[in-house]
Amino acid sequence: MSGDRETILKRVRDSLAGIEDRTPYPEYDESLAVTAIRSLDGDLWERFSERFVAVNGLPITSPEELVEYLKSFEHTTGYIDPDLQTILAPYFGSGFTIEDRFDRDRLDDYRFGITRARGAIAETGSIVVTDRGTSSRLGALAPWVHVACVRRDEIFRDTPAAVAHMEDDPNVIWITGPSKTADVEGIMIEGVHGPGVQICLLLPDDVRKVQPTDA
Amino acid sequence: MKAQPIDVFARDLEEEVRHAVLDGSSSGYDKRLASLTSDFADPDLLRRTAGRIKQHTLENLDTYLPRVEEKLIANGVRVHWATDAEAARRTVLGIMRENGADKIVKSKSMATEEIALTPFLEKEGIESLETDLGEFIVQIDHDHPSHIVKPIIHKNRRGIARSFEREGLGAYDDRPETITARARTFLRKKYLEAQVGLTGANFLVAESGRMVLVTNEGNSRFCLAGTDIHIAVTGIEKIIPRERDLPLFLSLLGRSATGQQLTVYTEFISGPKVEGQPDGPGQMHLILLDNRRTELLASKCRDILRCIRCGACMNVCPVYRQASGHAYRSVYPGPVGAVLSPLLAGNKFPELADLPKASSLCGACKEVCPVDIPIPDLLLRLRDRAKQEGVKSPGTPPMGGWAYMASKPSVWRASLAAGKVMNYVPMNLIPVPALRAWRHSRELPPWRGGAFRKWMKIHAKEKGGES
Amino acid sequence: MRTDRHPAPGKKIQLMATCLCDGFFDDVAIATVQVLEHLGCEVSFPEGQTCCGQPAFNAGDWKSSRKVVRHCVQTFSGAEPVVVPSGSCAAMLFHGAPLEFEEESDSDEIGRLASRTWEISDYIVNGLGIDSWPGRFPGRIAFHRSCHTRETDSGPASRKLLESIDGVEVTPFGEAEQCCGFGGTFSVTFPSISSAMGHLKLEHALKEKPDYLVSGDMGCLMHLGGMATREGRPVEIRHVVQVLRDSLRNGGLIS
Ligand code: SF4
DSSP states (O other): HHHHHHHHHHHHHHHHHTSSOOOOOOOGGGGSSOSSSSSSSSSSHHHHHHHHHHTTOEEEEOOOHHHHOOOHOOOOOEOOOOOOOOOOOOOOTTTTTEEOOGGGGGGGSSSSSEOSSSSEETTTTTEEOOOOTOOOOHHSSSSSEEEEOOOOOGSSSSSHHHHHHHSSSSSEEEEEEOOOTTTTTTTEOOOOOSSSSSEEEEOTTSSOOOTTTTO | OOHHHHHHHHSSHHHHHHHHHHHHHHHHHHHHHHHHHHHHHHHHHHHHHHHHHHHHHHHHHHHHHHHHHHHHHHHTTTTEEEEEEHHHHHHHHHHHHHHHOOOOEEEEOOOHTTTTTHHHHHHOOEEEOOOSSHHHHHHTTTTOOOSSSSTTTTHHHHHHHHHHHHHTOSSSSHHHHHHHHHHHHHHHHHHHHHEEEOOOOOOEETTTOOOOEESSOOOOHHHHOOOOOEEEEEEEGGGGGGGGGHHHHHHHHHHHHSSSSSSSSSEEEOOOOOOOOOOSSSSSEEEEOOOOOOHHHHHHTTTGGGGGOOOOOHHHHHHHHHHOOGOSSSOOOOOOOOHHHHHHGGGGGHHHGGGGOOOOOOOOHHHOOTOOOHHHHHHHHHHHHHTTOOOOOTOOOOOOOOOHHHHHHHHHHHHHHHHHGGGGGGGGSSSSHHHHHHHHHHOOOOOTHHHHHHHHHHHHHHHHHOO | OOOOOOOOOOOOOOOOOHHHHHTTOOOOOOOOOHHHHHHOOOOOOOOOOOOOOOHHHHOHHHHHHHHHHHHHHHHHHHSSSSEEEOOOHHHIIIIHHHHHHTTSHHHHHHHHTTTEEEEEEHIIIIIOOOOOOOOOOEEEEEEOGGGGTTTSHHHEEEEEEEHHEEEEEOOOTTTTTTSSSOOTHHHHHSSSHHHHHHHHHHHHHHTTTTSEEESSSSHHHHHHHHHHEEEEOOOEEEEHHHHHHHHHHTTTSSO
């Protein structure tokens, strides 16, 4: 409501008129907010993995290992990002049903969803996904297992680095572990609305950088 | 003297609820402390810096509001302004009608609680469903949240299992896993049926127009994956200046609220989905809510607008912990609520003027607040305001007589010796029934009025003799 | 919390005994004098003193409170530090008073008093630069950091002094950050919550079987001690400064 806009802005100006010395923006070093205790030196995938495990994520370093994991839990039906399918399909044997189009009417048929992450954050064990980079929001969210695929050179050291390189994208998300709640008596339960298992798959180094389809 | 409503509430609170709240809040406190002190050498520096950034932003809202609006519009967001709750509710309804929509899935938001959106929409024939597990349970129970981060801190699994059974969500089973799984199954259909996903916003970055939403359950993300329209409602005070401020605020928010380094889903939303993507809202609206915030901004209590709704102050507050959130009779409980609620009440201030008195002024809230809000000072300012406005409320003993005595040394000394000072030293300056209340559960030490002064006189003489 | 006090000039100080010591706990005020004199201070006691103004301040009657604070300013004139054996009365003068005088014409004077008012432990450690305490005091101590010293240097200062004493064992206890529930008039207007809070504090503290419950505020101790006695499990209460004084005595450093 445009009338409301003018009213509110006028009220704001009037309210502030009485303040003689407005508080200045405090310049500070961004590293202030970075955890000082844990080392973030060395291989960033290693550092990321440590934190990711701490938030109950599961880091996996090869497609073979991923397939083995899914098999052992009988997660044999899933969704996969079409771009990733060409890379990963050869690893899945005949026991799997994998679709590269997510059908929202059969939401619960998918046991896992494999999508592309645009990065990860070593300091916090977070996966960075974007709207452009994610082939299906629902495919990354509804299945019990979400597998986010990331390349080693896409890992940020810390949150300020991740913010500084945040893409111009309408829906950037940092995912730090599986969906969870402690609403009932403070008891932690994983897999509330989103995935109960959050995996991060390290893509082989020779995989070309998967570009957003329309970028 | 009339009893204080919050004290009565605490006295009559069921033991089961009291224990749930005491335990829930103390674990919140421990987690917060552990995560902040283990990760940072000087957590107070973070708190103070964040507090100054927010204070700076508030005091420059005249610049930041138009700036963020411009960015939002450029990002493809439709921006609406709402002077009060009614305007905000009408705006939501308008968007619904315009799009022929009748179903909302809602992610937890204090602003929408504040404007009582759901009951309004329900009256208008719109289904508005809470999707945060705790809020969902509150909704099916027709109850109210009692904590801003842990809405059902006052409930236990048995009651919840009974509610689920009653609502046809499955036979009685009080295991938290089962409760959660049932909510998961029920709600995921709802996300797909609804046309609108409604959320609040934790931060709004002026520089980029990015809106930040944090959740652990993933419900807000589901709201924004299943539906076609996103409506966000947020107070005008939610702005932070720059993107680079995000790590600081996110570090503090997660740790202060739940002891997490980051909440599971930290979403940076700047507009409708990218053209051609299969899921996600193609339309995004942001409603900027005033609802007396500008009034607060003009007052000496404007610091409370820094609040980032982390709930840490309630976890640590001894009064909240004994009385529970419902004792505060408003959307915002605990220390933040004791300041915010009476201020947001407008001319109903007197009805909530007892809230700022429900505090021993112990300052624990200020000590934990991630944006360093001087809550005890603000409580005191509101007490002063209530007195000046002549609000009749129990808990303000008459002080005029005491002030007279305490500024007349000779009278003071005489009554000290006579023991009459009992009538006006701190806990004794209160009328007699109160003294009885004190003695009900404590012994008073023996009266020794004037003894020190006598000793001091003799001592001074001896000293004088020595030198 | 405002703690930007100037380093203490000289060793002349004025003692503000507080009304609780005036009325109930004379030994605490005496101990304060003895401890300060042992440190070489020259202690004066302005006879006109009454109260710091806190009861009315907390009750929201700032007008009445200002009247009493103005009286304080007159009573404690001069430039010497004002030393108070109570975190809460000291905080009233260095934090509360400036707040309620924000818009008064004499706010500068209040500010000057604020900047030379010290809580006793803070004064000893940060004003006089002393960080260990001689003598001997055998006992297990549960130390309750009184709430009005939060975010000031008083809590750490008291702890430092106590822990340095030969024979003292300071025992940690659960939920130590929680308030004891006194809060002046709060304990009277919110009787149920106040006693529940006190009870919680006692439960935690007494579980550690301390010989003494020690604090820098007699308000907290009066409340906790009174409750403990009423509940039939009395506990010895001591002000920090009493422990300091007794330690000197036990060590033969004062008579
Ligand atoms: S007042 Fe401070 S501690 Fe309380 S909810 Fe707000 S930000 Fe958190």
